Amino acid sequence: MKKNWHEFRDPIHVFIRVSTDERKIIDSRPFQRLRHIHQLAMTNLVYHGATHKRFEHSLGVMELASRIFDVITNLNNIHDVAREIIPPEPSELSYWRGVLRIAALCHDLGHLPFSHAAEYDLLPDGWNHEKFTVNLIKSDEMEKIWKEIRPIPSSDDIAQIAVGFDKSKLDDLERADWKTILSEIITGKAFGADRIDYLLRDSLHTGVAYGKFDHYRLIDTLRILPQSNDDSSELSLGVEDGGIHSVEALLLARYFMFKQLYFHHVRRIYDIHLKEFLKEWLPGGVFSTELEGHLKMTDNEVNSAILEATHNDSLSEHEPAKRIVERKHFKLLYEPNQRGLKSLKPGKIFSQKAKKELGENTIIYDSYSEKGTRTNFPVLTKSEKIRSFEEITRTLSMDKPLVANGEYVFVSPEKFEEAKKWRDKNLEQILASEEREGEE
Amino acid sequence: MKNLARKAVLLSLVENLRDRKSWCSETHIQKTVYFLQTLLRVPLGFDFILYKHGPYSFELSDEIMLMRTDSFIKLIPQQPYGPSLTSGDRGELLKNNFPKTIDKYKKQVKFIAEQLGDQKVSKLEKVATALYVTEERSKMSRTEMAQRIHKLKKHVSVAEGEEALKDVEKIKKAAKKLAS
Numbered sequence: 001m002k003k004n005w006h007e008f009r010d011p012i013h014v015f016i017r018v019s020t021d022e023r024k025i026i027d028s029r030p031f032q033r034l035r036h037i038h039q040l041a042m043t044n045l046v047y048h049g050a051t052h053k054r055f056e057h058s059l060g061v062m063e064l065a066s067r068i069f070d071v072i073t074n075l076n077n078i079h080d081v082a083r084e085i086i087p088p089e090p091s092e093l094s095y096w097r098g099v100l101r102i103a104a105l106c107h108d109l110g111h112l113p114f115s116h117a118a119e120y121d122l123l124p125d126g127w128n129h130e131k132f133t134v135n136l137i138k139s140d141e142m143e144k145i146w147k148e149i150r151p152i153p154s155s156d157d158i159a160q161i162a163v164g165f166d167k168s169k170l171d172d173l174e175r176a177d178w179k180t181i182l183s184e185i186i187t188g189k190a191f192g193a194d195r196i197d198y199l200l201r202d203s204l205h206t207g208v209a210y211g212k213f214d215h216y217r218l219i220d221t222l223r224i225l226p227q228s229n230d231d232s233s234e235l236s237l238g239v240e241d242g243g244i245h246s247v248e249a250l251l252l253a254r255y256f257m258f259k260q261l262y263f264h265h266v267r268r269i270y271d272i273h274l275k276e277f278l279k280e281w282l283p284g285g286v287f288s289t290e291l292e293g294h295l296k297m298t299d300n301e302v303n304s305a306i307l308e309a310t311h312n313d314s315l316s317e318h319e320p321a322k323r324i325v326e327r328k329h330f331k332l333l334y335e336p337n338q339r340g341l342k343s344l345k346p347g348k349i350f351s352q353k354a355k356k357e358l359g360e361n362t363i364i365y366d367s368y369s370e371k372g373t374r375t376n377f378p379v380l381t382k383s384e385k386i387r388s389f390e391e392i393t394r395t396l397s398m399d400k401p402l403v404a405n406g407e408y409v410f411v412s413p414e415k416f417e418e419a420k421k422w423r424d425k426n427l428e429q430i431l432a433s434e435e436r437e438g439e440e
Numbered sequence: 441m442k443n444l445a446r447k448a449v450l451l452s453l454v455e456n457l458r459d460r461k462s463w464c465s466e467t468h469i470q471k472t473v474y475f476l477q478t479l480l481r482v483p484l485g486f487d488f489i490l491y492k493h494g495p496y497s498f499e500l501s502d503e504i505m506l507m508r509t510d511s512f513i514k515l516i517p518q519q520p521y522g523p524s525l526t527s528g529d530r531g532e533l534l535k536n537n538f539p540k541t542i543d544k545y546k547k548q549v550k551f552i553a554e555q556l557g558d559q560k561v562s563k564l565e566k567v568a569t570a571l572y573v574t575e576e577r578s579k580m581s582r583t584e585m586a587q588r589i590h591k592l593k594k595h596v597s598v599a600e601g602e603e604a605l606k607d608v609e610k611i612k613k614a615a616k617k618l619a620s
Contacts, residue, residue, distance in 0.1 A: 403509040
């Protein structure tokens with residue numbers, strides 16, 4: 001008997017099953033490329049287990065997105081207000097489930113080498129990994145695959161759901177409410193499948209246990225709900241009352257993972273050295289925006305170039321390459337941790353003074369902030385009322401959301417001892433000054 | 441506009457909206473910032489898209505979260521609708537750092553708060569969508585624009601779309617006086 005389903009063993013979801021049609025996507029060149037894109041860039045230089053790739057994450061997102069879809073479209077789970085947007089015909093519902101699974105598989109196709117590490121400074125204006133994702137989904141190479149699948153999925157539908165309406169830049173608003181909900185299943189800023197999978201997977205591979213939470217309970221309690229009791233009819237993903245603790249656990253996990261892992265200071269400085277390397281190494285200092293060039297470029301090509309540059313001091317990219325390979329990265333000199341300071345950006349003021357004293361090229365200033373966290377989703381209470389999560393959570397503070405942000409000031413290792421002495425002598429005075437960052 | 445200066449203008453908007461007895465939810469901030477940027481050309485630099493219920497900026501939503509994290513603004517419960525935004529513990533510190541910027545856009549912020557501060561969410565969604573369509577399709581007649589609004593937002597009837605367009609015309613007229 002011909003086999004129509006195939007299994008992938010997975011450390012998070014145990015078995016991930018795909019259809020023969022879906023396997024065509026997985027076997028495609030753009031998807032196979034994800035086997036060579038690290039999920040967490042150079043984090044393995046800090047947490048050695050972090051060698052996992054976008055490939056397995058994409059499979060995991062497809063698995064979770066399907067489970068969420070099945071829960072929220074289950075007849076027993078549909079809120080009255082949501083009934084009008086859910087396609088009534090089983091065949092139509094089945095089409096959208098298929099498109100959702102494909103979109104989940106494809107949502108990271110456009111990632112550059114080392115994922116987010118180099119994305120923001122090394123692409124021309126108006127480009128980001130989502131734009132590459134949309135272009136790949138709509139490429140001739142992938143269109144051929146869509147035509148072999150039954151029913152044939154629309155590449156516009158896939159693109160809108162994979163990256164969201166905001167990033168797809170596609171002006172097709174047909175069934176906008178429904179497609180927005182489907183996109184939220186993948187990219188949702190509170191509890192999308194992307195977020196659930198990467199927290200669990202990154203936690204497992206790095207050994208940072210804070211990333212774990214009860215995702216089974218969370219998914220079982222997800223519902224399509226009106227955003228609030230106000231006069232707007234906006235719908236979004238929310239939870240039933242019984243899922244509140246699992247959402248709180250997810251939000252705490254995310255915060256801890258950002259503080260401990262994603263914004264770890266050594267990880268941040270490796271990203272900076274990687275960018276320094278790429279700016280020198282890439283033609284014109286930016287990545288190619290041609291799809292063929294994109295498909296040929298993975299972490300492997302960049303890693304080979306870094307190793308080569310380490311052994312050739314005549315290359316302009318030699319120094320950042322050496323800092324990465326020989327672990328001669330800049331060291332943390334100052335991280336503001338005091339509240340009540342007169343300055344709004346104490347790290348920036350400190351770095352400006354340090355540059356004057358120790359030399360422009362010996363100091364690196366870095367500020368970071370977590371993007372995309374939403375906590376204002378609806379909760380369906382036991383009395384069938386809609387309340388905002390922020391109003392009813394007892395674990396998290398409504399006053400101050402859990403969003404990781406801060407500043408680092410790094411110094412070259414060659415100047416570290418001198419800089420520490422200067423910092424210890426001058427820090428108090430610098431922080432006490434009323435120096436302001438200029439206005440516009 | 442520098443990031444902290446932009447936050448100071450947003451805080452000023454929150455305060456002005458509250459002065460006008462606005463509920464001041466995130467939706468109010470989203471739609472009034474869209475008017476500030478699009479109609480009055482205050483260079484806040486947020487990228488807006490036409491989302492489920494009118495123009496929306498994900499970047500602005502992130503900014504609001506970060507302002508809450510830094511205690512420049514805070515959420516307070518407001519039954520029965522949901523939480524609303526108000527000035528936070530470090531709001532004064534932010535304002536004291538950017539007096540010139542706040543003063544530069546004071547007139548525009550006050551104008552938008554007066555025009556839209558007391559509106560309900562559903563009305564704000566309609567007028568903001570109407571402004572979006574007038575910017576996007578300036579050569580269309582009012583009826584054609586109302587049909588476009590209905591096509592984009594099925595829950596807004598053509599008649600409601602026309603009403604929203606009339607409201608936008610009134611606001612535009614008043615804004616011209618402000619500039620002169």
